[in-house]
Amino acid sequence: MPTGSRRHLIGVIAALVLLGGLFVGLVFGVRAIDGLGFEPPAAAATEGASVTLSVFPDSHPCHGNGSGAPGGGPNPGWVTFCPTTSIRVPAYSTVTVTIKQYDTATPLHNPFFARVLGTIGGVAYVNGRPVREISPDGPGHTFTIQTPPNPGEFQLFVSVPLTGVPSTAPNVVTIAGEQYPKPNVIVFRFRTGAPGQYIWHCYVPCGAGLAGNQEGFGGPMATIGYMSGSLTVT
Amino acid sequence: MSAVTGGHEGAGAGRSRWQALVPSVVSGLVLGLVAAIVTGFVVHAVVPATYRPDDTIVAAYLAWFLFFLVGMGAANYPLRWALGRPDPTHEEELELAGQGQGAWRYFKFCTDHKVVGIQYLVTVFVLFLVGGAASWMIRLEQARSGAKVFTPAAYNTIVGMHGLVMIVTTIIMISAAFGNYFVPIMIGANDMAFPRLNALSYWTLFAAIPVLLSTLALGGFPTGWTGYAPLADQAAVGMDAYCVTIVLFALSIAFGAVNIFVTVLTMRAPGLSLTRLPVFVWSTVLSTLLGLLVFPAFTAAVMLTLLDRCFGTSFYQASLGGNNFVYEQLFWFMGHPEVYVILLPAVGAICEVITVFARKPLWGYRLVVGAMIGIFALSVTVWMHHLYWSGANIPLDTPIMLDTELISIPTGVIFFALVGTLWRGRIRFDPPMLFAIAFGVNFLIGGVTGLYLADVPTDTLFHGDMYTVAHFHFTLVGGTVFGFLAALYYWFPKVTGRQLDPRLGKLHFWLFEIGFVGVFIPLFYAGLQGEPRWQAYVDPQFGTANLISSLFAIPIIASVAVLGYNILVSWRAGVPAEANQWGGRTLEWMLPSPVPLVNFDRPVVVLAGPYDYGMGGPRLMGQPVIAGAAVDTAVDASPHPDEASRADRARYGVLLLVLSWTMFGLAIYSAYIYLHALNTTGQFRPSSEPVPTTVGNVLLTVAAVLGAAVWTWGHIGKQPADSRRVRIGVTLGWLITLAGLAGSLVVFATLNYPAPMYAYGSSMALFVFFHAWHLIIALIIGTLVLGRLYRGRLAGREYTIECVGYWLWYTAVLAVVMTVLVTALS
């Protein structure tokens, strides 16, 4: 009997190790599947806590090999922010964000997001001129930062509509072999607090999707790396 | 794929590797994969680029399913039957049941109900591992606030996979695995009523598993296991895998339910009256029957999602006349009875275990059976308690609350029986009993916390909360999985002929119970504090509760390792089990362990009840008929049912399938009526979508009715199969049905609603398509019958004509309802 018990003990431990190894393998396997949870590599803010992004009507200027290089990725027709949607900024600082907006406008469903909120001075500078609110038909996209569920802590909420380029504008810029119109340059600043994991998201229904009132909320609007991303404050 | 033709060598002769591989799971996989890829390419080439890739994927899945089954050899017998080949001989039936094939028979289309039961059991283990791994991933992510083990998209898919895999597993784990193995034995039969259908139900489920797993490669699905529209409409391609899995799973359940019900109805041994039927058999019958009745509603809901995604219909698009309430009502109409589908077999297993291990009669047999029937009946009326705060039915909240609280009465009877059976018993603490007792503890907690959710004031606080999650885990896991484990330890010796090591069994029990309670009690607390469900990022306020919960997942993982080791070691080299390992009274304990291919080589007669301990009667409830004694020849125990009972079984089976399909039709028509009633924005039917012509509708209906009438005229009055009247009636009926199909395709083609389709146009298109589908099925099975008729081999099988007639009449009634609906509500 003692031999049996010892054999069982070894067997159980071996089974536990095997099972644990299998589980760890599964975890890494699931994390490795690109289509399941794509999180582009983070781009840290440059000197003086500045972040520069561009928004394009398709994915050619980035998404190459899952990074910021040109390529288009698996969905070249999707609107996207480039070079990445994972942003890292320092804590307790003033962050300056510059966004070059190359895409045309889509009417908002919820006029709330036509306002500039949470920035320093309550304004954003569109091509140099300060703006507090635009027409609900005007934005191509928005850049809206939200806080994770953490009611006791510093709440960061920043929402800036990114004015759309007129649909009749000529294509004058060439990037990564594709033609784009002259972009609207939007600049705004906000203050960060304690370190944390924030998210940001576009609130204009600019994505793919079925007809009707769900139009525009699917596809890139529901995929990280395109119209949604993360903001890490370190 | 070779058909099993007449003149083949008998069982046991040397067989070439080819004959072993084809048909088998190997040929099924190969054929299914090839068909899926080819279909995908063809559909991709044919369908215009403006459509989403959903059409391609769904077509590929359906091709996979059909050709997998063909590759398994599932179509061999129907084709052979249609061609009028002679019936399989007894030796061929035994060969189909796996005689002489060793372990490879588990990988083939094997008709032995014991093989099917073991196939289900092994599948359950694999699925538990997959679903369990997903749950450990969830706990890993939620252990620390702000952990980013998985991205939110991956996390949502993991949560959905965990839910769906576990729901599928808990539905089949007792009623399919142990039900298939033991229900025929417990009633003294040698197999199920429809052995081939049994194998079909298993392999249908098997085919659904790669479909579900493929979602991981297609972007996952973001809706959780409930698949709520309209998020389901918006989701990426992986959502289609979810939808098709549901459709296939519902089919598997329907096949299994038909089999079990007809088997218990018609194949009980003499002396086995309904008041002597073991509670396990009752519970399996009621559970599978309930599943048969309610799963079509889920299939309908998911099919509407697929239509929205693949064809641009608008069943769930609010601005085009659709409404998400349709999905919610259909889903929960299935969703609530489904938890009782899961519960009832566990209750049955527990009743078997506690009577054997307390060696006392079940305290209140009739009350328990009555309670299970009460649960069965009440469960289909209470689903709206999941929707108290959806906005769908606020005025109905009070009656639903009454109904839901009433279900606690029959559920309470189970505890009444548990208490009374244990009282003054002779209790042994083998592992099955430990799990049965834990059922009594866990399920009581789960059931009581359900009362809070059933009551409207507290549901305001707890809906969508971790409290809800903890509640249903206590009932589903703490209750029914513990019931499954009790059944496993109880029946493992009989199935394998080996004993599971009892010390490892007790270690498994304690690790699992402590781990399980430790995982979910903190989640009750988190829910009381307000933590919502599906949190990829846990609010730090709930961090401690979640951390404690995750730490207790470790004993659960350990318990799985212990169980896995125990099973593997014992199955191969455990102590041999006795025939009556535990001293039970039901019929399986009469047989050797493991049970041989032919269960009862002599017919069995039942002399006493299954729980008649201490009453001085025979030691087991039945015994083999003594040679020379008169046997009731109307009941057979051989694998070859005689002709009269075969006809009866076929009729019951087809009627049950028609009943299940009726629920599907009801679901679709109810959805239409509901959408019409909810149409307050005037967007249900804009003027751009015309009403289909009344003439077209009436013609289709008339064709359906006429086809059914002519078909029935052909055989009514028990006409012999070789008579002219049968020939004319059947052929003419078939031709009229064919004309009806052509007509409905023409109507479908002329509908021509412009994109985007509003809800009205979507419904019209759906109705015509639905009607056409019924006709296609009628024509396919009608062709089989026609084939055999014209081969002159239908003699003695006239009941098949009758059964096809049931389907034709059902189609005709559906057509009439459709015409009335379309004319009355536009």
Next chain:
Amino acid sequence: MTSGLPPAPGSEEPPPGAAEPAAPAAEQAPPGAAESSAPAAEQPALGAVIPPPPAAGEPAGGQSGRGHIRRVLTIWAVLSVVCIALCVLIVPLVGTKSASSVAGFANLTDLVFTVLAVPVALFVWVFVFYSLAVFRQKEAATGRAEDLEDGPPLQPRPGQQITWLAVTAALAIFLVGWGMVGFYRQTTDPPSNPLVVDVTGQQWAWTYYYPSLGVQSHVLELPLGRPVEFRVTSDDVLHGFVIDELGVAMDANPGFWVTAPIVTPNRLGQMTARCVELCGLYHTYMWTQVTVVTQADFTAWVAANGGNPAAASAQGGAQ
């Protein structure tokens, strides 16, 4: 009932006495009838008839059936009192702190149900665990499971079954009645002139609009003591709007508005509104701060957000 077969020769059987007055769902216990075990004299073959165990007069282990029942009920009573006391102390601490009468009633419901549930659950568990401790099986002389001694063939009397069903039914009806009272109080006779807040859910944020005040906001600010009516809708998929402390729960359905029953905040403080219906990628982040402030602070907030402070401060102001 026992099988009615004659007792084995050589043993005594006391005449079955009158049954004791049944405590609710008490077990059937013929007086003094814990059977002693009969020695297994032979190994009967399959299907053979075995003699019934003698219904002996001497109880096993010196305990009488009536004694078992009394002991169990005593344990049950003591444990119930202790646990109910614990519940009354603990339950109010584990829930969210209510900020409206609706939520207050929900918390009270929680407490009342727990106080009722505890003795019911204990009733089952005390009987079960007592049985596990006391009524054990003895090992069979032959070592075979088939030869183990049987327990007494007890069956519930009709009176016991009816009592159990009646008690559980009464409990269920009480719960329903209580819930109906709560629902009635929540939905009937709502206060007139509530402050209307339009709640729009969109993947993945809640935005609020006060139509009578002309204020749009992403945080919710409410004046103390003023009834609030939430009208909820969604722009895209299904969301669930919940504020636990206020007792507000309503799904946000795309394409139309649903009105939640009116609630009145009755304490100052901060709380959270969350989404409880899985709505996709960032469902977790769909939450906002809710603050209940004094009327003066509320008027100031309205003014600061570009609304109409006059309408805010007028207590029954025109909508």
